[in-house]
Ligand SMILES: NC(=O)C1=CN([C@@H]2O[C@H](COP(=O)(O)OP(=O)(O)OC[C@H]3O[C@@H](n4cnc5c(N)ncnc54)[C@H](O)[C@@H]3O)[C@@H](O)[C@H]2O)C=CC1
């Protein structure tokens with residue numbers, strides 16, 4: 041594929057798990073036709089499920105799918121990436137773009153296994169992409185042009201926020217937005233559980249927790265105010281909220297979030313070092 045390839049090029053999604061399916065659905069929403077897409081899967085049952093749900097071609101051969109593709113989207117686990125790259129490298133003709141969502145693995149690891157001058161774009165998406173509220177960061181490799189980054193932005197157009205970053209920042213991005221939905225779900229679950237403890241039904245407590253987190257995120261996004269200012273607005277003098285936030289501080293919740301993000305950043309680096317091969 042050249043920098044100028046127009047429209048919606050043929051995409052092979054290698055690995056149809058959580059993120060592979062998310063990106064497949066996103067491409068369909070962004071205007072790709074089912075016949076421009078195919079997915080490879082090790083699990084025949086999963087392949088059949090995806091074929092039934094999206095009417096796309098599915099198969100088990102990464103090499104055959106890559107040979108038909110203009111864009112190869114790597115969505116397998118980091119420990120499988122080098123095997124997959126070795127499978128597809130012989131059939132890449134030089135113009136294809138390789139896009140990867142694997143955590144941790146540096147672009148240099150891809151460039152070292154793929155034909156010289158293969159453009160590689162690394163993406164760190166997150167699961168709210170399924171509902172168009174995702175946050176993705178992208179970084180291009182040595183041979184990725186602005187045109188390749190624009191193409192990837194187009195591929196992710198239906199998923200939500202897409203930002204360009206330097207590759208060195210992707211471990212931090214992974215710790216904040218890649219893994220971040222799990223922190224938000226953890227908070228929602230804890231709030232719902234607290235509601236049950238306080239006597240609400242689980243259904244009502246969960247609805248209230250979800251709506252509160254969703255509304256707070258929307259308010260933060262739309263007002264542009266600093267989170268501290270927004271928190272102060274909830275906190276009436278001598279009221280309930282200051283009493284609650286004092287407990288969050290006393291229990292080290294803020295420090296816990298920071299430590300969690302550092303652990304995710306470190307794990308991303310470890311995955312990169314372990315599986316770069
Ligand atoms: N789940 C998430 O929230 C995010 C995941 N990622 C990245 O996405 C990648 C995939 O993660 P998930 O989708 O969560 O994992 P997953 O385990 O749900 O999906 C991986 C899929 O690859 C298939 N597979 C395994 N070996 C294969 C092979 N050789 N060829 C073809 N298919 C093969 C598996 O059967 C499985 O369905 C990982 O590299 C991860 O770091 C990145 C951002 C967020």
Ligand SMILES: O=C(O)[C@@H]1CCC=N1
Pocket residue numbers: 143214218219
């Ligand atoms: O947990 C993981 O390794 C992947 C990467 C970011 C979110 N999920």
